[in-house]
Amino acid sequence: MTVPKLGRLGFGAAGLGNLYKAMNDDVAAATIAAGWDAGLRYFDTAPHYGLGLSERRVGAFLTTKPRDEFVISTKVGRILEPADNPTGARDAQGFDVPADVVRRWDPSEAGIRRSIEDSLERTGLDRIDIAYLHDPDVYDLEAGINEALPALEKLRAEGLITAIGVGANSADALRDCVLAADLDVIMLAGRYSLLEQPAAADLMPLCLERGVGIVNVGVYNSGLLARPVVPDAANYNYAPAPADILARARALAACCDEFDVELPAAALQFAAAHASVVSVVVGASNPGQIAQTAARMAARIPAELWAALVSRGLLAADLVNV
Incomplete structure (x- = not known):
């Protein structure tokens, strides 16, 4: 595995692409600066995030820092191309930006380059x-x-990029990619969280066996675990949470509360603790959220909490290694 050291907590820059709501340039700059001030040195972005806006904002900040002091990742597969947008239409994929460019899937070597x-x-x-x-x-x-994937392997061999991987919401798809290519890292979205751990069955052991690092993202399951108290209605994996999922999240929160631990702190630290995980990446929409996230990652969590979660059937015993 040739992944640079990422740090336990990384900065996810989807929000800097105006995910769900607009963020002005000053707030975006202050938010990423807060991440740097909190000690974060791994920054993840993508062309998909705000049709290039996230990459531009991340770059505007990182170009002011010594290049060897941070790690940046971005994504390939979606090419951005100019679009005729005479009516000023907005992006239809969740980002509050003008639809002045379109995404085009291109997995070819030429497209990756x-x-x-x-x-x-x-x-x-x-x-x-x-x-x-x-x-x-x-x-x-x-x-x-x-x-x-062969194109990425070729670019790595040429020295154009240091490490290669795949990011997906599907543990099965990521498993197929790990088996098919010489990957350094994968970005696992929402499939290993305090709420549910489907990736633990075979993907994570496979990554350990092959020396593939896991960057764990979506660890709040679309915000369901992001608050100490689970609201009456919340999203789960980008859609309204069904009743059984809400009930499980509330049971997790109640158990955490008994030990004076905030649910998000437990969720963060659990997501980082598996031996295959090299970093947990979390987004933010303002500087205060960054400081809060860093504090939660550093919070002391008693071993008794994990034991209680296991005894109540909320967590498998073989996953408690925090």
């Missing part, structure tokens, strides 16, 4: 440390494996 070149131009940086194939299961997993 172009994506990296475009990301370098948007960020203003001289190199990308980690390149992930982004959501191949959403488009064409077979083409992603057969075209994009």
Whole structure:
């Protein structure tokens, strides 16, 4: 595994692409600066996030820092191309930005190379440390494996990028990619959290066996675990949470409260504790959220909490190694 040291906590920059709501440039700059001040040195972005806006904002900040003091990852697979937008339509994929460019899936070697070149131009940086194939299961997993992954291996061999990986919400898709290519790292979204751990069955042991690091993201399951008290209605994996999921989240929160631990702190630290996890990446929409996240990652959590979660059937005993 050739992944640079990422740190236990990383900065996820989807919010800097105006995810769900607009963020002005000053708040974006202050938020990423707060991450740096909190000691974060790993920053993850993608062309998909705000149709390039996130990459531009991340780059505007990181170009002011010594290049060897941080790690940046971005994604490939989606090419951004100019679009005719005479009516001023907004992006339809969750980002509050003008739809002045369109995303086009291109897993070819030429497409991967172009994506990296475009990301370098948007960020203003001289190199990308980690390149992930982004959501191949959403488009064409077979083409992603057969075209994009060999292209990434070639770019790594040429020294154009340091490490390669795949980012996806599907543990099964990530397993297929780990088996098919010589990956350094994967970005696992929402499949190993305090709420549920489907990736623990075979993907995470496979990564340990092959020396593939896991960057764990989506550890709040779309916000369900992001508050000490679970609200009456909350999202779960980008959709309204069903009743049984809400009940499980409330049981987790109640158990945490008995030990004076906030649910988000337990969720963060659990997500970071598996031996295969090299970093947990969390987003933020303002500087205060960064400080709060850093404090939660550093909070003391008594071993008795994990034992209680196991005894109540909320957590498998073999996953408690925090």
